[in-house]
Amino acid sequence: MSALLEQLARRQLLWHGNSQQAAYQAVSSGSPELDQQLAGGFPASGLIELQTQLGIGELRLLLPYLQQQHSSGRLLVLISPPAMPCADMLCAAGITLSQLVIVTAKTGKEALWAAEQCLQSGCCASVLLWQAGLKLAQARRLQLAAEQGAASLVLLRRPSAGLSLPVNLSLELKPHRQGLQLSVHKRKGGWPGSAFVLDMQSRWPALCFTADAAELPQRKAG
Template identity: 40%
Template structure:
């Protein structure tokens, strides 16, 4: 027989304190690690912890390469490059050293990893996250099974790195363990960001971010080699890794 609890007894019970990994759908959740400001107040206000969360997997679903996704990340990358290295894993085009420098990012703070196959790239991403010696990883990958994403998420949770994974917008309906998924589409003067998944209430309206820039910094540092003749064609960092499936250059 269940015991009856009087209103007085109920009032003496301690309040329930939610762990950072537990959130109500009507409230904004949080991550254990502090967020890095995105540089855009309109976006920060819609993200748990008020910025890009570290120690997790952030998915950016892009309609096409070069719509402003790198300019979106630029403010956070500048913070990271001040003290730690940034890894570019399997970018769609050759990174441009001159464009990085124009953004205030020292080219020698960047590591470019080339992987011939998706399996090699996924393995490399996991090793980079587990190593933890860098400040951020940007990984371009179109083909990844849910179990592979889960492994990357677990590796990210054991690090203090910022980890963005750029995938095609066609991956939007596919299941993903990522706690933060954003869909990026080009818009007049900037980009529209749809919050596909977050620890917080649902938002149906996209966030429009203007990405106005001066000509000196408007060019993305990851573009086709033939897109602009004045760009420096050198790679950001030069090294070699032999007998490994992924090549670091």
């Protein structure tokens, strides 16, 4: 019996439930609790989808990951960012500004073209793309380009009830007073978990309200 099993296993006809291989190489996200939820961190290559509102902390979540990604000397590309990126914040996060390229595309088609070129060139570590709509075929094409160039594409878009895309990781981000509330919608080689709160107080004290601060009198602007 065991001989038969061994033979089947050698011919890769047998699947073991307990010996799951990681579907992707993980890069630490900079916070241990998030690493634990994502089984190691963000994928080093392929598509990452973040469903998020603008300005709630989505870039702060990614900064440690992006810094590690492009520490090898490869480029970091921002494609059609929502406003002009600020050098101070990126520089403070340890990103080498000379390895940063900002692409402002006029149309969505041009942005996708630029993303594909950057991904398959092999000289980019990560590409951040702010784009509303993405079709299934386009996502598949970008995924192939990312695999070819060993790069990762972070797709930042508003929460939508559209079809799920073929991505390595899909996260939904919601604002929270102490940081961010994350829920994993999809993770390659894993199960989606329940929503959890990522505490950012230690790292970004200025951009969080402490738990007990709610009772204190607050200044209201307006």
